[in-house]
Amino acid sequence: MQFGVCVASHIGDVGYVVRAEALGYSQAWLADSQMIWSDCYATLALAAHQTDRIRLGTGVAVSGTRPAPVTAAAIATINALAPGRTFLGVGAGNTALRIMGQPPQRIAAFERTLAELRPLLRGEEALHGDPARPIRHLMPDRGFVNFEDPIPLYVSGFGPRSLALAGRHGDGAVLPMPPHPKGMGLLAGFVAAGAGAAGRTLERGRFPMTALTTISVLEPGEAADSPRVRAECGAFAMATLHYAYDQWRQLGHAPPPVLADVWDDYCQMLDRVPAERLHQRIHAGHNCWVLPEEERFVTRELIEASCLVGTADVLAGRLQALEQAGLDQVMILPAFEPRYAVLERVANELFPLCAGES
Numbered sequence: 001m002q003f004g005v006c007v008a009s010h011i012g013d014v015g016y017v018v019r020a021e022a023l024g025y026s027q028a029w030l031a032d033s034q035m036i037w038s039d040c041y042a043t044l045a046l047a048a049h050q051t052d053r054i055r056l057g058t059g060v061a062v063s064g065t066r067p068a069p070v071t072a073a074a075i076a077t078i079n080a081l082a083p084g085r086t087f088l089g090v091g092a093g094n095t096a097l098r099i100m101g102q103p104p105q106r107i108a109a110f111e112r113t114l115a116e117l118r119p120l121l122r123g124e125e126a127l128h129g130d131p132a133r134p135i136r137h138l139m140p141d142r143g144f145v146n147f148e149d150p151i152p153l154y155v156s157g158f159g160p161r162s163l164a165l166a167g168r169h170g171d172g173a174v175l176p177m178p179p180h181p182k183g184m185g186l187l188a189g190f191v192a193a194g195a196g197a198a199g200r201t202l203e204r205g206r207f208p209m210t211a212l213t214t215i216s217v218l219e220p221g222e223a224a225d226s227p228r229v230r231a232e233c234g235a236f237a238m239a240t241l242h243y244a245y246d247q248w249r250q251l252g253h254a255p256p257p258v259l260a261d262v263w264d265d266y267c268q269m270l271d272r273v274p275a276e277r278l279h280q281r282i283h284a285g286h287n288c289w290v291l292p293e294e295e296r297f298v299t300r301e302l303i304e305a306s307c308l309v310g311t312a313d314v315l316a317g318r319l320q321a322l323e324q325a326g327l328d329q330v331m332i333l334p335a336f337e338p339r340y341a342v343l344e345r346v347a348n349e350l351f352p353l354c355a356g357e358s
Helices: 015-023 040-050 068-081 107-121 160-169 181-197 227-251 263-271 275-282 292-297 300-306 312-324 339-349
Strands: 002-007 027-030 055-058 086-091 126-128 133-135 153-156 172-176 209-213 215-217 308-310 329-332
Touching: 002 015, 002 339, 015 027, 015 040, 015 339, 027 040, 027 329, 040 055, 040 068, 055 068, 068 086, 068 107, 068 126, 086 107, 107 126, 107 153, 107 160, 153 160, 160 172, 160 181, 172 181, 181 209, 181 312, 215 227, 215 312, 215 339, 227 263, 227 275, 227 292, 227 300, 263 275, 263 292, 308 312, 329 339
Parallel strands: 002 027, 002 329, 027 055, 055 086, 086 153, 153 172, 172 209, 209 329, 215 308
Antiparallel strands: 126 133
8 A cells, every 4th residue: 555645735835745755655646726725836846856756746637727738738847857756637626616616627528638638648649629629749859848757647536437537548546535445346346447448458556546535543542533633634524524515506416424413504604605705615724724613513423434543553454455455545635734743643653554665
């Protein structure tokens, strides 16, 4: 099992990626959400200059905010700074678009973007625009960009159709954190189905599967909702509630049972927000901190359903079982204030117990 770190891109805190490298994290996935964090490519450029080994990329780039040629040129520029250790994670934009009041990119448009990206990431020609015209980078050989070292394309998906696109177009997949090995098998099946429909066969070890979560390593006897765990995991847990609310209000999806005790209260709180500002209010503090008025929604049940919480031995057992079911890496996204402490604790207490290199 490998461990990566998902980073709320911060132009003034590249030292966080530097520390992750020193601790042995394999990849730094810098998040792309233009209305809440720093620009991910500017932050990646600084990280490339200050690191030597850790693999660097987007976690994930949002297809609906930049056309494929812009994304390809941006990550190929990073590849010129960090040759051979650059990757592109890409998704349809659940937060980055919704925070601007827009829905995520539709599946058909997302697939067109992926189909353009694959050849562009190799410096080859792709069709772009309406009407479609052939395009390629015209000056790749003077150091502007780097296509000589491969740039793997990791496709993010939450459901059967988007994960099938990962199997069809990707070099790897980014998944929601599976709750158990059976769930991992189900997600891997969606990816494999997309690959099979495209005539591809995915080999274990050559098509990495990465899940996003956060981790709190408990002391013996410590509760899963202790003040420390709430500080470390609360923001990630609340992002789960943000996502469920967006799915309910935009698509009519019922909230998961774990939210039953807080759902009505949460909806009533947001009912007081002016409709033209609701898209901003939903994601306030997103994956960084919990607003004081939202603390009451961070229940133990929500923490345990959305985050990995347990003693080091328990967590290692869960991760090893998921690895056997097909998961290759977890990337952790701790809350902003305790992020360094979480980075250290996971590396010191969990890495040694997990099979394979971290």
